[in-house]
Amino acid sequence: MNIVIFLCGFFLLMLVVARGFALFQTVAIATACFLLAFTVLDGFSLFWGVVVWGLYLSLVLFFLQQNLRLSYVTKPLLNRVKAILPPMSETERDAIEAGSVWWESELFRGAPDWEKLNNYSPVKLSDEEQAFVDGPVNELCAMIDDWDITHKRLDLPEEIWTFLKKNGFFGMIIPKKYGGLEFSAYGHSTVVMKLSGRSTSVGVTVMVPNSLGPAELLLHYGTEEQKDHYLPRLASGAEIPCFALTGPEAGSDAGSIPDTGIVCEGEFNGKQVLGLKLNWEKRYITLGPIATVLGLAFKVYDPDHLLGQEVELGITCALIPTTIPGITIGNRHFPMNSAFQNGPNSGKDVFIPMDYLIGGADNIGKGWRMLVESLSAGRGISLPAVGVAAGKTTARFTGAYARIRKQFNTSIGRFEGVEEPLARIGGLTYIMEAGRLLTLSALDNGVKPSVITAILKHYNTEMMRQVLNDAMDVHGGKGICMGPSNYLARPYQSIPVGITVEGANILTRTMIIFGQGAIRCHPYLVKEMEAATMSDNDAGVLAFDKALTGHITYFVTNLCRAFVYGISGSHLADSPVSGRIGTYYKRLGQMSSAFAVTSDLVLMILGGSFKRKEKLSGRFADALGYMYYASAVLKKFEDDGRPKADIPLVEWSAKYCLYQVQIALDEILRNFPIKSLGILVRIIIFPLGLSLRQPNDSLGHRVSSLLIRPSEARDRLTQGIFISEDINDNTGCLEDAFAKVLLAEPIERRLKASQQVKPDLTSYQQWIDELVANNVLSGVEADILLLAKAATRKVIMVDDFTTEELLNKVEKK
Ligand SMILES: Cc1cc2nc3c(=O)[nH]c(=O)nc-3n(C[C@H](O)[C@H](O)[C@H](O)COP(=O)(O)OP(=O)(O)OC[C@H]3O[C@@H](n4cnc5c(N)ncnc54)[C@H](O)[C@@H]3O)c2cc1C
Secondary structure, three states, X not given: OHHHHHHHHHHHHHHHHHOOOOOHHHHHHHHHHHHHHHHHOOOOOHHHXXXXXXXXXXXXXXXXXXXXXXXXXXXXXXXXXXXXXXXXXXXXXXXXXXXXXXXXXXXXXXXXXXXXXXXXXXXXXXXXXXXXXXXXXXXXXXXXXXXXXXXXXXOOOHHHHHHHHHOOHHHOOOOHHHOOOOOOHHHHHHHHHHXXXXXXXXXXXXXXXXXOOXXXXXXXXXXHHHHHHHHHHHXXXXXXXXXXXXXXXXXXXXXXXXXXXXXXXXXXXXXXXXXXXXXXXXXXXXXXXXXXXXXXXXXXXXXXXXXXXXXXXXXXXXXXXXXXXXXXXXXXXXXXXXXXXXXXXXXXXXXXXXXXXXXXXXXXXXXXXHHHXXXXXXXXXXXXXXXXXXXXXXXXXXXXXXXHOEEOOEEHHHOHHHHHHHHHHHHHXXXXXXXXXXXXXXXXXXXXXXXXXXXXXXXXXXXXXXXXXXXXXXXXXXXXXXXXXXXXXXXXXXXXXXXXXXXXXXXXXXXXXXXXXXXXXXXXXXXXXXXXXXXXXXXXXXXXXXXXXXXXXXXXXXXXXHHHHHHOOOOOOOOOOOHHHHHXXXXXXXXXXXXXXXXXXXXXXXXXXXXXXXXXXXHHHHHHHHHHHXXXXXXXXXXXXXXXXXXXHHHHHHHHHHHHHHHHHHHHHHOXXXXXXXXXXXXXXXXXXXXXOOOOHHHHHHHXXXXXXXXXXXXXXXXXXXXXXXXXXXXXXXXXXXXXXXXXXXXXHHHHHOOOOOOOOOOHHHHHHHHHHOOOOOHHHHHHHHXXXXXXXXXXXXXXXXXXXXXOOOOOO
């Protein structure tokens, strides 16, 4: 009985701490009263009384007696931290300090404030952006023939280049005063999404000048002269830019570029001026082969001390006309059959004046910070939009195809086996879009959330990989046989491009997301690290002590919260809404506190060596990433006005994300740096075991059904992609057949019910004619069936070629 009362009291105390109802002093007094009452009522045996009171008094002493704490805890701990704290390179520090933190820090810290989430303003296109998307973007989409681009020309046709330049596609991020379109991040992302859904080659060509590159760098760091000169020319397409960082030796480890710029005097335009002699070798540079202005990153050295005492001045960025002597623009690479321009370039003893440096000589050595700062916003825009484009197009076209394509006299989309990939396509598309919208809301409000944009880049491109694989499986041979009527093979081929660029995914997941997230989002880690590196020892001890006590309170609160939420099946967690959707908020709250406890412990145990534990870091990235997506899904549902028809998508997506969080935490616990502690943490954060489940079959069925019939939810899910009305277009004919097949199905069902079966030796046309002659079908009904049959045939057929045609020697007849 005593133990039950004690545990109940203890649980109540944990609940108070978990919910943050009281300050430390109040909790301490309440605990003392409870223990006193329990002792007076003979609740403890002598042994347990000593243990519990001992523990309590040591804790109180620890918090209240600063001098004791400083001598016996803070100082020894600080010395240990100093000994194990790894040195941080300047490039690492720049990467960590770039950008800002946002919603992810709420999830990281274990107590997400739902009101904050729901107060983030939803994104909306301005009238001008909407008109651009409905006008020039639509027109361009209709002009695109991706097979012609990727197989015949291996380039965009001249009329598309001209259209892009004339309509300002290359100046979406450039302010109007320089002749640009000055679009919001959402506007920019929406254009890229629509174009990429139509052609990766066109999408990438448009995306690059608008993402990390000369325009972006000039806008933030350029001198007024540089802006006035280049921005109008970039906006009009008079200059084609590229940005060259990567080389054969330095890929992911871009900070190690061997390319050099030596400070020296040289002749420029007939005068002797101070400048730099550059030598470089770059590769994989998008738009490089046709660029007129080359953004270049290199390391500056000043061996003759023309600028000062230091010799190694660091990574620096310049804008260089490609006509300058000494520059070699190489051939083209051929990335996965995509036709966007991409290739190597190099420079030998190229002399440039200081004016060519972005921001001038003052910005020597600031190149790395400039790049990571720009990347911390940019990677949340383009590639995530490409992922969403893949999701929306596969959802729409695969759903339609699964309805049109019949085997065993049934639409393949009705087979349970096909329902599984279809449901994944629907759910993952909803998740990607929710993530895109939430992130763009941050970017359009001036936040540069570097951890979130890394999450979006990684997981949207990974989900893109999944949906395209699923779409391929559902299409069977239709997806595999390439040609003008194949709308899947080229996006499928270009998956690895999205996976590799702007931070290759393995590295982004295992090094960047949690590596930066831990330092940026943890409320005390940076303070502790800063205290450990302070030159004034006494000030360092006091600063460390302050951070340490805050850290302990933070940890204990999360520990209580994780247990209380876990043991109550998340019922004691908060939710801003009631009902079934409310349970997902609560589950997410539970996962967030479990994440906070687990990550805090792992960071405490591993310290700086955590950097090398990429497998653990990758799993923390998964947990943080999917918590972010789960919250984005819930927010999207609210922002959309809680449409009832979307509930299957919301539930599938929320369940999927939460389950991924649970898997990641489970894997972390199974590989915990101290095994026994891992077991203990598991008992605390998952006291009822691993209770979250994948979306079940019936939910999957509801989602896949949404994809194979016209509905508001289907239109909302695929909103923003180009839908062709041309029946000779490879996707236009799909839309056409979808509508015709739906019209024909009730008639087919009636024929089936009245056991009208086409004889084997009779053609379809003959059979229909006979049914009309026998008054089984009306003339109108016969037309509906025949039109559906013809439209279906157009969709299911694939291209064939002679060898000559395949070798591109002759035009296909
Ligand atoms: C089509 C295309 C277009 C591009 N456009 C441009 C451009 O315009 N400008 C430009 O400067 N660059 C561009 N790039 C370069 C691109 O950013 C790099 O390819 C990328 O940074 C990876 O470098 P890498 O290909 O040499 O791979 P590597 O660095 O060799 O990496 C190979 C694999 O190892 C992993 N890896 C490496 N280090 C680690 C680590 N510490 N932990 C875990 N995993 C790790 C990576 O994630 C990757 O999976 C482009 C590349 C391609 C393919």
